Amino acid sequence: MYFGLQDVLALPLASWIAWLSIFNGTRDSRTCKTIPGDATWPSDTEWSNFNQSIGGRLIRTTPIAQSCHAPHYDGSKCAHVKAQWHSSALHSESSSSMMTPFFANLSCDPFTRPEDPCVLGTYVQYAVNVSRRVHIYKTLDFVRKHNIRFVVRNTGHDYMGKSTGANALAIWTHHLQETRWIEDFVSPAYRGVAVKAQAGVTAEVLYEQADRRGYAVVGGGCPTVGMAGGYIQGGGHSLLGSTYGLAADQTLSFEVITTQGEFLVASPTQNHDLYWALSGGGGGTYGIVWSVTIKAHKDSPVTIAAIEFTSEDVSSDTFWAGINAYHASTPSYTAAGGFAVATYTPAFFRLMGLVLPNLTSPAAAPLVQPLLTRLDELGIKYTSSLATHPGFLNASQDFTSRGDFSVGAWHFGSGRLLPRTLWSDPDAFKRMTRVIRDVIEDGGMTFDVAISPSLDAAGNPDNAVLPAWREAERLFVPMLPWDDYASWPEILKARDKVTWAFGEPLRQLTPDSGAYLNEADTSEPDWKTAFYGRNYARLLAIKDHYDPDQLLYGSTAVGGDRWAEVDAGRLCPV
8 A cells, every 4th residue: 555645644653653664764564675684684594495495596696896896806807897897798697787887886896996895785685596487486475475675687688777676686587598489370460470488588599590490580789688578578679670660569478477476378368458568568567577479570681771970071060960961861761661770979970770671782772872962962071881681680790790789888868759740840850950969069979769660560569668659760868978987976967967968858859759668767757658658557557466566666667656765775665
């Protein structure tokens, strides 16, 4: 039960004491989650017994940067950790580490002073390396019995802090790697080839399997992203997004374990409400996904175009006129099923890749030529390339090789979906280009994605994808570089700049749009509307049905505002 102010004022004395305990650091078993040091935190014997009950699969967290701090300092090991800190591989094989350092809160950070203590901070206390469903059932029983915070995690590829939690016990799905290809999947909504993948399977695994069979699947541009977790459940943009829709639009069914310990199939014909929520309504919120079954599409040639230019030898206005010419061109790209990623600063513009499925170079060249012609007219020197690949796997590998997929290198946030209406109104288009320029000239860099996952492209699915996605032409995400040696106040100052100096002009530009909930800002002022739109109330009702004890939590997940982190990261209801 959750109280308003009038309800609190009407509470009897005993209840007032319980309520006030949330704020004075003491724990009430009916409210806040237990943390180490509480009398009710499990004893070593209880942890040992739990570990035996799950076949010894409990992992006590040792932060991967422990070697950088006394008394465990090891110079060579620490140098390796520092060198690999921005590599996804280092973190994805850890049961506790996260790829977005902001959510580690400088806890056992390799770049802080060696004499600073290595503390767990916001890392989970323990994780269960899941290989069987019974491991999840027993973990749920244990966290419920002891009132412990609960986390679901796979690779730690997470920009929103959902895959970690102070004082928590996590289930780690990373080693659930089974796949099964179905040559003739039949349902009322789809008949064709499909693949069933367990929760730990990454995009690159499915890309390779699909390629061997002459197919392609909709997955992340970063191939190490897990498929079944927050990626698909949060929507999931893709190189194939303008052609086939978002990753959430590909789902045919889920196998799900609820927090009540039920094993369910969720599909358009079974537990449809849960299927609807899992297909775009946010990860780690409604249940623990054991597997997902998705569509596969016949493979075809894919062409990738790339363009680069700098501000050297041209005025600032001319340079930005070149970027605006790119802005004006993207509707023709997405209308052809294209997907593009561009990055730019006041010094350079780089179209990392314009991915054009189902097109060869002769067909793709006329799409790209108008932009090149305009750059010639402006006197901007550029380099460009056009390459056709025989199938999607080769194209995705080429695309990945062109970009910097470092993790934890940016303050990532305040992204905004820019609707197609901005392109149909000349005044609106001018305002948009002015806002983008102002943000970038204020020190920002951008992850700028041209994608149009319309309902027509997606096959008119019925799911919880944010409606603003269906009207989108671009996902514009402004960023600031992450400074490994910054102090916590400096980090918070940078995050504040991303939220307000970068984010607020975008919100004012597009008041009726929203944001991609997987690549957004945890400080988004109106996150319920921005991330979920008109779907929020329905999603909350579904969460309450399948997770009545509210074990699944994220600060910007559906129902997240019912909780707050107080002293020592203790999670308490509000």
